[in-house]
Amino acid sequence: MSETLSKIPDGLRYYSGHEARLRRTVQKTAMTVFDGWSYDEIITPTLDYFSLFERVMGAEAHHAFRFTDTDGRLLALRPDVTSGIARLAATLFASRQRPLRLCYSAPVFHQQVQSSIDWRRESTQVGCELLGRAGLVADIEVLLIAVEILKKLELQDTFVITINEVEIFNGVADNLGLDRAARDQLRRLVDGRNVVDLEDFLKPLVSNEESRAFAQLIRLSGKFDTIEHARRVITNERSAAALDRLEGLWRAIESLGLEGNFEIDLGDVARLDYYTGLTFKIYATGAGGRVGSGGRYDNLTANFGAPEPAVGFVLDLDVLAGLLLADQRESTCKTPQESSQRIVNRDPVTLFSDAVERRRRGERVSIDLSEEVAWQN
Numbered sequence: 001m002s003e004t005l006s007k008i009p010d011g012l013r014y015y016s017g018h019e020a021r022l023r024r025t026v027q028k029t030a031m032t033v034f035d036g037w038s039y040d041e042i043i044t045p046t047l048d049y050f051s052l053f054e055r056v057m058g059a060e061a062h063h064a065f066r067f068t069d070t071d072g073r074l075l076a077l078r079p080d081v082t083s084g085i086a087r088l089a090a091t092l093f094a095s096r097q098r099p100l101r102l103c104y105s106a107p108v109f110h111q112q113v114q115s116s117i118d119w120r121r122e123s124t125q126v127g128c129e130l131l132g133r134a135g136l137v138a139d140i141e142v143l144l145i146a147v148e149i150l151k152k153l154e155l156q157d158t159f160v161i162t163i164n165e166v167e168i169f170n171g172v173a174d175n176l177g178l179d180r181a182a183r184d185q186l187r188r189l190v191d192g193r194n195v196v197d198l199e200d201f202l203k204p205l206v207s208n209e210e211s212r213a214f215a216q217l218i219r220l221s222g223k224f225d226t227i228e229h230a231r232r233v234i235t236n237e238r239s240a241a242a243l244d245r246l247e248g249l250w251r252a253i254e255s256l257g258l259e260g261n262f263e264i265d266l267g268d269v270a271r272l273d274y275y276t277g278l279t280f281k282i283y284a285t286g287a288g289g290r291v292g293s294g295g296r297y298d299n300l301t302a303n304f305g306a307p308e309p310a311v312g313f314v315l316d317l318d319v320l321a322g323l324l325l326a327d328q329r330e331s332t333c334k335t336p337q338e339s340s341q342r343i344v345n346r347d348p349v350t351l352f353s354d355a356v357e358r359r360r361r362g363e364r365v366s367i368d369l370s371e372e373v374a375w376q377n
Helices: 017-036 050-063 082-090 136-152 166-175 180-191 195-202 208-217 225-233 237-255 317-327 348-360
Strands: 047-049 066-068 074-077 100-109 122-131 159-165 262-265 278-284 292-296 310-316 341-343 365-367
Touching: 017 100, 017 122, 017 136, 017 317, 047 050, 050 074, 050 082, 082 100, 082 122, 082 310, 122 136, 122 317, 136 159, 136 237, 136 278, 136 292, 136 310, 159 166, 159 237, 166 180, 166 237, 180 195, 195 208, 208 225, 225 237, 225 262, 237 262, 237 278, 278 310, 310 317, 341 348, 348 365
Parallel strands: 159 262, 341 365
Antiparallel strands: 047 074, 066 074, 100 122, 122 310, 159 278, 278 292, 292 310
């Protein structure tokens, strides 16, 4: 074997033993919760036209593995699952009764490393999409599903979901009269929490006092008082309406007694252009990055047919499994009978009868193969 074949490409890895079983259990936990909320599993093609992802994801799609089909058309290994689900909803499922509740567990692929933290070129996503319903009730439903999964993984004391509304940012950008390039620059400055450069960017457009106030606002994250503070700084009509919706969502979270696991983060500006309302990211203590993200994307299906409201989220199975493995949170997540019951018997009929009975009881068995035994007829 050559040296090249003795290694695997960067950004890929093997999983085995306890780690592989833990990943499968995390996956099963999420899919069981989705099923409990009446979400039907969907499996999208691993391979699809690159133009699908480019239309939906924009520049983000260029991280995908791309190659040419026999007919000359450009194909890609899927870099996300939502693109395919949006097309499915608008085409094959166009006549199905709404709302559509769909869920999935699938690997996604990125040829280029997206960040110094996110080194993986293949990762597994578990997620759900609720299509055909707008408003607070639909948003709350998907947030509650995410909360239930994380609690079933015994992360209830360590996770936080940060929420925002993209129309707050869009209202500010419109009020400043920014073109597309300037809007993108503002988004990068906000998302990077670059206060000094943000103030410099805003000074030609607003007063020094307003630029300082807005720059400080993006550094704030917290509870309801974050909204109150924002209303004193951001007064345009579009942003104000978005702040009202965010307040309604926060009041619902409080009424459900979940505010301990939620925060408002107005500096969290989504990178993907298809988000239209609520956006959220999920973090957990000990994880190097976020463990999930989601939001509302009401215009996405318009790429393939009629527009309709939609909201969903995705969890990064790789990050979750790694976090649970590192923390040794095994009370919920370990598979039954993690240690094998070794069975030794020279009579193979008794040997395998014993093994079958132990498996019937849910035990994990390991047949002793150190000696070959003859099967007696």
